[in-house]
Amino acid sequence: MNNALRRLGIKRGDILVLAALLIVSAALGIFLATNRTEPQYVSVKADGKEIARLPLSKDCVYRINDGNTIEIRDGSVRMSEADCPDKICVKTGRISRSGQSIVCAPHRVTVTITGNSEKKPYDVITN
Numbered sequence: 001m002n003n004a005l006r007r008l009g010i011k012r013g014d015i016l017v018l019a020a021l022l023i024v025s026a027a028l029g030i031f032l033a034t035n036r037t038e039p040q041y042v043s044v045k046a047d048g049k050e051i052a053r054l055p056l057s058k059d060c061v062y063r064i065n066d067g068n069t070i071e072i073r074d075g076s077v078r079m080s081e082a083d084c085p086d087k088i089c090v091k092t093g094r095i096s097r098s099g100q101s102i103v104c105a106p107h108r109v110t111v112t113i114t115g116n117s118e119k120k121p122y123d124v125i126t127n
Contacts, residue, residue, distance in 0.1 A: 038115060039098040039113045040098075041114045042056055042070070042072060042111060042112070042113055042114075043110075043112045043113075044109070046107070048108075051064070056077065057075065060072050065107065067083045067107050068081065068089070068109050070111055076096035077096075082107070084105075084106040084107060088103075088104075099113065
């Protein structure tokens with residue numbers, strides 16, 4: 001097998017580098033999977049300003065300005081109504097994981113699921 005790898009131009013150092021990259025990527029994947037914040041709140045922003053922070057655990061219907069309505073039910077949120085022409089925000093469907101968003105560009109509205117409001121999760125790159 002050693003001769004076959006040499007014919008392909010693969011050296012022992014190449015295999016060691018590949019193994020190290022696989023180990024590092026597996027460790028990073030495990031770290032990211034275990035350090036996710038539990039979804040707890042729905043942050044509603046209009047024109048870049050937060051206008052509401054609603055608990056994801058309490059079912060409700062919330063009207064945003066005059067054009068959009070969100071519905072929180074069973075630990076997920078969806079844009080139930082919108083009077084924008086394409087209704088992409090309504091077609092997005094339900095979201096339920098921390099970090100997911102629904103965007104209504106014509107009305108400049110974003111609905112984002114966030115974790116605990118007191119503890120901000122660290123960015124992996126900046127810490």
